[in-house]
Amino acid sequence: MPNPPDPTPTVVVVGSLNADLLIDVERLPRAGETVTALATAVAWGGKGANQAVAAAGLGARTIFVGAVGRDSRGTEALDDLARAGVDTTGVDRVEQPTGTAHVLRDAAGENLIVVVPGANHALSADHVRHVLEHLDVDDAVVVSNLEVPDDAVLAAATAAAARGWRLVLNPGPARILPPELLALVAVLTPNAEEVLLLGADSVADLLAAGTGAVVVTRGADGVDVHDGERAGGPRRLPALPVDVVDTVGAGDAFTAGLAVALASGARLDDAALFGTAAAAIAVTGSGARGAPLDPAAVRALLADRAAGA
Numbered sequence: 001m002p003n004p005p006d007p008t009p010t011v012v013v014v015g016s017l018n019a020d021l022l023i024d025v026e027r028l029p030r031a032g033e034t035v036t037a038l039a040t041a042v043a044w045g046g047k048g049a050n051q052a053v054a055a056a057g058l059g060a061r062t063i064f065v066g067a068v069g070r071d072s073r074g075t076e077a078l079d080d081l082a083r084a085g086v087d088t089t090g091v092d093r094v095e096q097p098t099g100t101a102h103v104l105r106d107a108a109g110e111n112l113i114v115v116v117p118g119a120n121h122a123l124s125a126d127h128v129r130h131v132l133e134h135l136d137v138d139d140a141v142v143v144s145n146l147e148v149p150d151d152a153v154l155a156a157a158t159a160a161a162a163r164g165w166r167l168v169l170n171p172g173p174a175r176i177l178p179p180e181l182l183a184l185v186a187v188l189t190p191n192a193e194e195v196l197l198l199g200a201d202s203v204a205d206l207l208a209a210g211t212g213a214v215v216v217t218r219g220a221d222g223v224d225v226h227d228g229e230r231a232g233g234p235r236r237l238p239a240l241p242v243d244v245v246d247t248v249g250a251g252d253a254f255t256a257g258l259a260v261a262l263a264s265g266a267r268l269d270d271a272a273l274f275g276t277a278a279a280a281i282a283v284t285g286s287g288a289r290g291a292p293l294d295p296a297a298v299r300a301l302l303a304d305r306a307a308g309a
C-alpha cells in the first residue's frame with residue numbers, strides 16, 4: 001500500500017500549457033481523408049499543466065514553470081491553474097501565442113494529438129534555471145516533458161540535480177534524447193510506443209545510459225517498472241479496472257501521481273501504483289485533465305483493489 005502523501009510534498013513541473021480543441025469523430029481519419037466531427041469542445045491542457053493540476057489535486061504543493069503568451073488565453077490559462085491550486089509565479093509571458101493542441105478522439109477510445117507549441121517553444125533554459133535556483137523549497141520532485149525545448153528540459157534536470165532533487169521525465173512527444181539528459185533522469189515514464197523513439201533500442205539501453213528507472217505505461221495493461229536492480233527483473237503492475245470515458249491525459253495523471261508519491265517518500269513500485277490509481281480516476285472523466293483527483297479517492301481505489309473488490 002503506497003504511503004499517503006505527506007502534508008507538504010512539493011512537485012515542480014517544468015513543461016507545457018495548451019488550450020485543447022477536443023474533436024470527437026466516429027473514427028480517426030486516414031492519411032488524405034476528410035472526416036466530419038461529431039462534437040467539439042475547448043478545455044485547458046498541455047502535458048505540463050495537466051501534470052501540475054493533477055499533482056495539486058493529489059495534495060502536493062505544486063509549482064508550474066512554463067511559458068504562455070501575452071494573449072488573453074495565456075491570462076485565462078494561468079487563472080485556471082491558480083484556481084486549481086498551482087503556483088504560477090514561475091511562468092514566463094512571451095511574445096508567441098499560448099500553445100494549442102488539436103485532440104481527435106474516436107468512438108473506440110483512440111486519439112490523435114497535434115500540438116501547435118507557440119509559447120511553449122519559447123521557454124528558455126535561462127528562465128528555467130533562474131526559477132529553479134531561486135525556489136524557496138527544501139526538497140522537491142521535478143517533473144518535465146518534451147513539449148518544451150530540450151535545453152529547457154536539460155536546464156531543469158541540471159538545476160534539479162544541483163539541488164539534490166529527482167527528475168521524473170514524461171518523454172512525450174518522444175524524440176531522441178541527449179545522453180546527458182538521460183543520465184540525469186531519476187524516472188522516465190514513456191508509453192510503449194515512445195520507448196523506441198528515444199534513441200535507445202530497448203529499456204535496458206535507457207538504464208545503461210544512466211536513467212534511474214523506466215516505468216512504461218501500457219494503458220489497460222498497466223505499467224512495467226524497470227530499475228535494473230532488483231532480482232526478478234521488471235515488474236508488471238496491473239491497471240485498475242474502471243469505466244473509461246477518455247484516455248487523453250492518462251499518462252499525465254500517472255506521471256503526476258508517481259511524482260507526488262515519490263515526493264512523499266514512497267518507494268518506486270508504490271509510487272507507480274499510486275500513479276496507476278490516479279490515472280484510473282482521471283480516465284473516468286472527459287478531456288486531458290479528466291475527472292478531478294484527490295488523494296482520498298486514490299487511496300480508496302487502492303484499498304478496494306487490495307481488498308479484492
Ligand code: RIB
Pocket residue numbers: 016018019020044045046047050100101103113115147248249250251252288
Ligand atoms: O497528454 C495530453 C496533452 O497532450 C493534451 O492536453 C494536449 O495539450 C497535449 O499536450
